[in-house]
Amino acid sequence: MLRIKQVLIIALFAHGALFTMPASALSDMNDKPTTFDSLVSKGKWTVMEVWASDCPMCRASIHHTIDFQVSNPDVTVVGVSLDGAEGKADAEKFIDEYGLTFPNVLSNPSEIDQYLYTTAKESFIGTPTFVVYNPEGKLLAVQPGAVTEEELSAFIKKQDKPAS
Template sequence: MTESLQPSQPPTARFMAGLMIGVGLIAVGIMFFMLLRAVPVKVDYAAPDLDLVDLSGKDVSLDDYLGSVVLVNLWATWCPPCREEMPTLQTFYEKYKDDGFVLLAIDQEETREVVEPFINEFGLTFPVWLDIDYLAQREFKTMNLPSSYVIDREGRVRLMWIGGISKRNLEKYVPDLIKE
C-alpha cells in the first residue's frame, strides 16, 4: 500500500511565520496606541484642590490661578517623553503667557537638587512645583508620566493628555480655550 505524502512545512518555518504575524500585530498595536495618546481627550470636571511647593519652597495652590487657562504637566527628570516635550511646552508657554495662559510643571517625587539642573538645562521659565508625595497624580487619578491637563478660566479641566504633547496638538486644541 502506497501512502500519499503531503508536503508539509517544517516546524521551524511555521514557528517563524507565527512569530512574524505576532510581531506585526504588536507593532500595529503600538502604533495605534501612540496615535491615540498623542491626541487630548476632551473632559469636563472640576479641577482638584492642589496645594504644593515651588522650587523656592513657597506654598502654592492651583486655586491661585483661577481666571487663567492653566496647563498642568506632571513629569519627572528621568522620563524620556517628559524630556522630549519640554522644549515644545516652553515655546508654547512663551507664545501664550501674555494671553492669560499659565503652564505649571509639577515634578513627581524628586527634590529641588535634582530638578533645578534639569530646569537650567532646558531654560524653562514657567512655574515648576515639587510633588514629593505624588499628590498631583492621585488628585488627577493618573499613574502615567507625562500627563497633562488643561484647566479653563473657571477652574474646569477641559483637556487631558496621557503621554507626550506635540506642538501640532497644542496649537490645535489649546488656543481656543485661551480665547474663551
C-alpha cells in the same frame, strides 16, 4: 473575650494613626507649601505639565511646552515636578538644563494621583501628563503622554470657539 476586643480596637486605631494621609507635599521651588488650586489662573487658560527629571519622554518633549509658552503668552503654563522635596536638586537641574521660565512646583506621584482622582476621577498614568483648565478654572482635559505645541494650541482654540 472583652480584653481581646479592646486590644483589637486599640490596634486598629494605632494602625490608622500610622497610615494617615501625610500633609501635602506640594511646594514651590523655594520650599513654600502651595496648592493645586492656587496654580490655576482665573481669567486665563492654564496648562499644567506633570514631569519628572528622570523621564526620557519628558526630556524629549519639553521643548513643545517651551514653544507653547512662547507662542501663547496669554496662557499660564505651570510645571509639576514629581521629583519631590528629596529630588529638588534633580528638578532644579532639569529646569536649568532646559531653560524653563514658567513656574514649577514639587510634588510626588501619590499626591498627583490623589489630585487627579479627586478632580477628574482619573488615575495618574505617568509622565509627562498634561492637565488643561479653562479661564473659569474648570478642568477640561487630562492627557498622559507627550503633547505638541500645535496640539495644545488647537485644543484651546477649539474650546474657545463659540457654540453654533
